[in-house]
Ligand SMILES: NCC(=O)N[C@@H](Cc1c[nH]cn1)C(=O)O
Ligand SMILES: [Zn+2]
């Protein structure tokens with residue numbers, strides 16, 4: 001059953017109102033990784049809950065308890081569970097999204113205020129933190145629901161929803177909830193398939209369906225020594241300096257061309273055979289796509305297949321920052337007393353945080369011992385998630401392929417994503433059903449970066465895609 005043409009017209013006809021709603025969502029700085037913004041993540045949960053109710057979804061907020069972040073005890077934002085429709089003759093689809101965002105400050109290099117959605121009339125870009133990751137896609141679902149609610153039309157499938165506010169900070173508390181509610185009689189009992197819209201096309205022109213995600217293991221390595229920050233004129237070359245030790249440690253992790261130096265990590269992944277390489281050859285992608293989205297000609301290789309494999313089927317190690325280091329303007333001559341390096345490893349099968357952790361900890365301990373330093377080392381795993389790969393020949397993907405063809409007039413790329421959505425595997429394992437990633441945004445959206453944007457056409461056509469997918473799902477043979 002194709003999506004009704006009235007639905008497609010409705011989405012076009014209400015585009016300005018939908019963008020206004022996106023602006024409201026973006027204006028709430030729901031940064032899960034910053035304790036000062038925790039109240040905003042709660043405000044965002046209330047806002048989304050009210051929006052879902054206004055389009056007929058029966059919702060409940062689930063308290064996920066408390067956690068400690070950067071030494072502070074904080075309440076976790078609630079998960080929003082919802083349902084709409086309970087017709088046993090229809091399929092039931094579970095939709096997941098996250099309403100928290102990455103941090104953003106104008107001073108990071110944004111051209112506009114990150115939490116004010118700015119519409120570039122020339123380019124059609126909707127610029128603001130969360131526009132693409134992941135408020136735009138969540139609102140895409142709301143747009144679909146609004147059409148059916150206003151027109152008193154039943155949906156072609158039953159829907160269940162799971163929205164969380166901690167995805168950008170390790171999805172704390174969610175796995176337990178998903179496992180509990182996936183049991184017989186639980187909230188998610190009876191779900192036939194899952195759809196997540198929380199990633200991006202590979203390029204700027206070809207829609208994509210995604211069947212794999214990398215996992216993640218995020219580390220904080222701390223070196224401490226002096227009882228307080230010291231004057232480098234007084235203590236330079238007289239004491240072991242934590243920052244010097246830390247820089248040496250960080251230097252042992254990865255080469256400038258991306259090879260991971262922690263013994264056993266790269267080696268755990270079998271090389272791609274010729275058949276697998278053909279998958280990457282076929283994708284609509286070029287080195288200029290990566291350079292355009294990175295904003296510079298800095299690709300690690302000129303070979304498209306190598307670059308794609310680096311993102312989709314190899315682990316990567318990135319160094320993110322140093323807590324406690326002097327980073328302000330000026331020339332403060334300080335020896336910081338305690339510094340913490342933050343780095344993470346993106347994981348691919350068969351890697352998991354459990355089999356990677358011991359290798360990382362052992363490596364850092366050995367490297368620190370070799371420094372002969374009298375400082376103290378601690379290593380923490382801040383959070384992690386396993387990689388996920390799905391069967392893209394499943395009817396869930398077939399429905400999405402048909403919907404993509406109907407809305408965009410072209411076949412989608414089939415991609416594996418370099419990023420991580422830790423709960424994806426939990427859904428797949430606890431429900432035992434197929435999970436589809438159906439991205440709305442383009443490869444150059446700049447999620448997690450400055451000037452994050454969602455193109456107006458991706459928001460509007462993407463909303464049509466989400467709705468059309470539900471109609472195709474209703475039709476397809478299980
Ligand atoms: N759109 C998915 C996404 O951005 N996921 C994050 C998850 C994460 C984990 N720790 C911090 N963020 C990602 O970085 O891949
Ligand atoms: Zn996201």
Ligand SMILES: [Zn+2]
Pocket residue numbers: 102133168447448
């Ligand atoms: Zn994200």
